[in-house]
Amino acid sequence: MIFVLGICGSPRKGNSYYLLEKALESAREVAPKEVKTELYSVRGKKFAPCISCFKCGELQGECVIKDDFQELREKWVEADVIIYSVPVYHMGIPAQLKAFIDRLGNSLFGRYSNLFPGEAKLPRSLKVIGAIAQGAHLYSGQEHTLTDLINHALVMGCVPVTGDMWETYIGAGAWTYNDVGRNVLADKSEESSLDMRVALRGTASLARRAVELAIILKSGGKVEAKRLEVDPVYIPFLARVRGEVTSQ
Ligand SMILES: Cc1cc2nc3c(=O)[nH]c(=O)nc-3n(C[C@H](O)[C@H](O)[C@H](O)COP(=O)(O)O)c2cc1C
Structure with a gap:
């Protein structure tokens, strides 16, 4: 099963x-029986900004602020593929989504700290991440916004993906x-x-590629499990390959 989580970063539908x-x-068309999708919108949700207390480092990744962060974090951790679709706000990603991403990054250091004692390290979670960005104008921040999300994918040990040429270069x-x-x-x-x-073909090919890459990665993970499991950086990825979700 491939779980594709779509995250809509706009406060409106x-x-x-x-x-x-x-x-x-x-995404579903790639393998209708194997792909499960869920669309999560930040609309009506509350994501307070990180307050830099670093308590998540002490609390196995739990964030002291209780809002919609916890729900989306669990879906994010479970997903094989994440597709972000966002409006450009001031040449970048909207504040609610940025707040989620900031808190996610820091809290996952805490969540996986038992895998890497004494080190600030994230696992190679090998989720596939693709991004769609649209704005009111042309040359008005779409590429910057996509780059923000690609950087997020890289920081999180994930694999950024784009669609096919010529409609998409980085998302x-x-x-x-x-x-x-x-x-x-x-x-x-x-x-x-x-x-x-361009918008529709780019969106479609990005989603197809994301699912195909996730299938390739998970199949590879199955074949190479023995080799990979000796390194704790692969424990969360291998748990997904085996169909388990774990905080370890
Ligand atoms: C606070 C704010 C900032 C925006 N900044 C930009 C911008 O920098 N570049 C741009 O092209 N559009 C900008 N827009 C326009 C939105 O990106 C555009 O209306 C988009 O289609 C909204 O997507 P949605 O319908 O998914 O909410 C901005 C809109 C808002 C509300």
Whole structure:
């Protein structure tokens, strides 16, 4: 089973949500019986910013702030593939998602600290992470936003993925033709404009590649389990390969 978690970083049900639905549809098409998808939206959720208390280091990764972070963290830990779909905000990722990512990174150091005594280290979790970013304008932050999410994937020991050429280089992107309406991309999806084709083809190929790569990684993990299990950095990955979810 491949669990694909789509995370919508917009506080409304709009263009990011629409592209994410398309991505998850394409993900399921790769292997309908083997792929389970879930769309999680930050809409209506609360993610307070990290307060830098470093208590998560002492509490096996538990965050002292109790809000929607814990729920999304558990889904994130369980997922084989994560596809972020976000609006560009001020040339970057929206604040709610950034708050989640900041807290996730630090709390996972705590969660896995028993694997690496005395060292600040994260496991090579080998989740596949892809990103979709769209904004109101062109040349207005889509690539910066995708880069933020690729950097996040790398920091978390995951594998960033893009879609196919020529529509995608580092992730899928779109713009809403200088219209801030929430349904612009859905309304224009029937149009054969080049920009919409780029958005939809890019989104679809990114999702397909992400699932295919996850299948390849998990199959490889099965074959190489004996070699990998001697190194604690692979323990969470191998747990996913075996269908277990573990805090170890
Ligand atoms: C606070 C804020 C900042 C924004 N900053 C940018 C920006 O830097 N570049 C851009 O192209 N669009 C920007 N936008 C526009 C949104 O990215 C755009 O409307 C997008 O389609 C919203 O996606 P959604 O429908 O998924 O919420 C901004 C919108 C808001 C509310």
